[in-house]
Amino acid sequence: MSGPHPFPRNHPQGRIPAEPQVEIFTTPTTQAIPYRIPAIATAYDGTVVAVVDYRYSRVDIGSGRIDLHIRRSHDNGATWDDIMMPEVMRGDGDKTEGHQKAGYGDPCIVGDSESPRMIITACSGTPGFFGGTRTHHQGWARWYSDDNGATWSEPQYIDEEFIYSKFDKSAYGPIRGWFVGSGKICQSKTTKVGTHYRLYCVGSSCRQGSNETANWVLYSDDFGKTWQFLGGCDESPVPGGDEPKAEELPDGSILLSSRCTGGRNFNIFTFSDTRCGQGTWGQVAFSGSGNKGVTALSNACNGEVLLVPVTRKKDKKTMFLLLQSLPFGSGRANVGIYYKALESLADYRTPDAIAKDWDGRHQSSYISSAYSTMTWQKNNTIGFVYEEDTYGTSGGGYTIIYKNYSIEQITDSAFTYNPSVNGDSLTALGMGAVVDDVTSTDNVGTIVGQYTPEAAHLVNDAYSEYAAHPSRQQYERLNGIIGSAPRVKMGLERYYTLRNYGRGAKLYALYANNATELSVSTNRKAEKAMWCIVPTADDPEVFYLVNKAHPTSMVGPTLAVETRTVLTSNPKEAGRYRIVSTTQGLSKLQCINPTNATYPFLHLAGDNVRIVPWLASSPANNAPSFWYIEPTDVMTGIEHITLPPNPNAAATAEACYDLGGRAIQQPQKGQVYIKGGKKHVE
Structure with a gap:
């Protein structure tokens, strides 16, 4: 079906004319096998290729049969070939755990800029994302086309080689689920190290032993044959992240856009050596109504991010335009596209800069609508596809709508495409x-x-x-x-105060009320507010926090949600903390032995009294999870701890110190002390 769509009941008829559109995959009734999760790409010859889930199972991948269906357009979306149902993308519905061919869902796709080669990857098999184990888990499949999407290869299953086995060896630890982000795979316009211009593909993991999720970006220099984690897989760029997307920014850095309630979470990987994939991730920034960002009212939903070079018409200034699609809301409804002008490096250097002050938006749907994605077409327009509840079938699926937009249409003629802009x-x-x-x-x-x-x-x-x-x-x-420039580091030789960034005008410091009760106080000069930060014997990047006033007391692990963190004198019950600091002096204290792995960070509660666990990423309330770690003039008496070469090696240093850093001649019964770089109890 094509042409103008009938006005839905809530469409502002008479004020906004209906836009031309094509129903490229239709779910006409609630009884029909439903379509979901669109992806779209432009092939080398200009063919526009769309691929979607065809859900026999009527639910997400992992619970039965899902096929992938394809449609192609040879005239920039004006008309479309019949639906392709490739045998190689057909699931068999076998629900045996670990069976890869049960179904294929949530596809992502890209066409090579220099050849007719295309790649589709998708989640595969059974069980689902949250239902897996290390040995029986959701898979990751890929298919290749060498004729602009006309025919496709047999599936290859690549999750074990490039995903699960990599986490086994990482500091992050094993995972039990992997979910590739649907929609557009990003191909670099400037980086060509191997056989093809580099690809960036995104996904989410589910940690072994919990439902904790995290986002990751993979890159490939051989068009998807092999993959590596951008920045490694020891620490996620968006902890707690949901379905993500990626785009290349004007300076070659990589933007990660992650689904979350109310808007998007953004992070940026800035390269120090593109060829080797070396660089650093920034700090996650939330974009929503509070900072005039992209706003998804009362919903969290997948959407697409795309960068386009433009000229602003009013002043003829050249720049880039960043686009982000999502449902405007309320709920999963009113899908459209936000846009933000990137006039200078200051607008795209940091995640915080990307997140705030978006310029405008264009609404595409006026009824229930959900996932969306887009591609830049050969005629210099955007192919936009999204899920819409056109026929009242959203209980199991949607109709997939295609619209063709110029930059002028999206921005109300404020910008126009300009391919000569140089990043x-x-x-x-x-x-x-x-x-x-x-x-x-x-x-x-x-x-x-x-x-x-x-x-x-x-x-x-x-x-x-x-x-x-x-x-x-x-x-x-x-x-x-x-x-890599020198930054202030922690040392054993002195005590520190830990002042909270997000509460009480930045006056509250971590404080030991007594030997077991942890709180905060404005009295930063008191010994109860001073802490020795002691590296653990098995990992010098993980620390115990030991109080000066109570030298046998250490901060315990984070406990259940909203449960107050306590102090303990038992080293076996002490909290082990990884500390990550920004150049603004903001540090997060992540417990690596928490009660609840989803809530690992030390956080000052809103009552300005309790220290409680908090989420890895919280859009509205993460400021109280940051601390200023400031040196005092009070020395511990410890100049260094000699760590053994491995956790099982014999200690070489014979001197003993209490947990306050004072030298002791002979430990007393029940006393916790440091000897040879390790904690001991007499």
């Missing part, structure tokens, strides 16, 4: 301001995580070289120096 030139114009910010008093200081004065000199010198000969290579070198 490196735009980046160079703004890098001086970035360096000024990096070396400002907010980032250079004495708080743990901040740059040292020496770092500021290194960064300024590197910027001088970049400014004299700007290039992508010099830009990444500068990024590398910014990322």
Whole structure:
């Protein structure tokens, strides 16, 4: 079906004309086998290829048979071939755990920019995402086409080789579920290291032993034959993240856009060496109504992110336009596209900059509607597909709608497409301001995580070289120096205060009310507010927090949700904390032996009294999970702890210290002490 769509009951008829559209996959009745989860790509010859779930099971992948259906358009979406039902993408419905061919769902797709080659990947088999184990889990399948999507290869199953086995060896630990993000696979426009321009594919994991989720980005330099984790798989760029998408920004960095209630979570991977995939992730930033970002009212839903070079018509200024689709709401309804002008590097250098102050939006649907994705077509327009409850069938599926948009249509004629915009030139114009910010008093200081004065000199010198000969290579070198420049570190030789960032005008410091009760106080000079941060014997990047006033008391692990964290004198019951700090001196204290793995962070509750566990990523309330770790002038008496070469090696240092750092001649019965780099109890 094509042509203007009849006005739905809630359409503002008479004010907004209906837009041309095509129903490319129709779910006409609640009895029909439903369609869901669209993906779309543009092939090398200009063919537009759409692929969707055909859900015999009527539920998400992992619970029975789902096939993949394909349609192709050779005239930029005006007309479409008949539906293709490839035998190689047909599930058999076998629900045996670990059976890969049971079904295929949530596809993502891309067409190579230099050849007729295309790739589709999808979740596969059974059980579902949350129902798996390390040995029987949801799979990941891929198919290739070498004729612009006309025919497809047999499926290959690549989850064990490139996903599950990698986590087994990571600091993050084993996972029991992997879910590839549906929609568009991103192909770089500038990075070609191997046989093809680089691909970026995204997904979510489910941690072994819990329902904790996390987002990841994979990259491939051989068009999907092999995959590597961008930034590794030791620490997620969006902990707690839901279905994600990725896009390449003007400076070559990678934007991760993650589904969440109320809007999106964003993070950015900034390269220090693109060829080797080296660089760093930033800090997650939430985009929603509170910061004039993309707003999904009363819903969390998958959507697409796309970058387009443009000229702003009113002042002829060249820049880039970032697009993000999602249901505007309330609930899963009123799908449309937000847009944000990226005028300078300051607009896309950090996740926080991306998250705030979006410029406008265009509404595509005026009824119940959900997942969406888009592709840039050869005629310099956007192919946009989304799920719509056109016939009242959303209980099991949707009709998949295609619309064709120009940049003018989406932005109400404020912008127009301009292929000549150069991302490196735009980046160079703004890098001086970035360096000024990096070396400002907010980032250079004495708080743990901040740059040292020496770092500021290194960064300024590197910027001088970049400014004299700007290039992508010099830009990444500068990024590398910014990322590796000396920062304030924690040491055993002194005590620290931990001041909360998000509560009480930043006056509350972590405080031991007594030997077992943890709280906060404004009295940062008291011994009860001073902490020795002691590396564990088996991992120097994991720490115990030991109180000065109560030298046998350590912060315990995070407990159940809203349950107050306590102090303990039993080293076997002590909390083990990984501490990650930003250059603004904001640190998160993540418990790696929590009661509930979904809530691992030390967080000051709203009553400004209780220290409780909190989510890895919380859009509205994560500020109280950040702490300033500030050195005091009070010394511990410990200059160093000699760690053994491995956890089972014999200790070499004979001196004994109590947990307050004082040397002791002979430990007393029941006393916890440090000897040879390890904690002991007499």
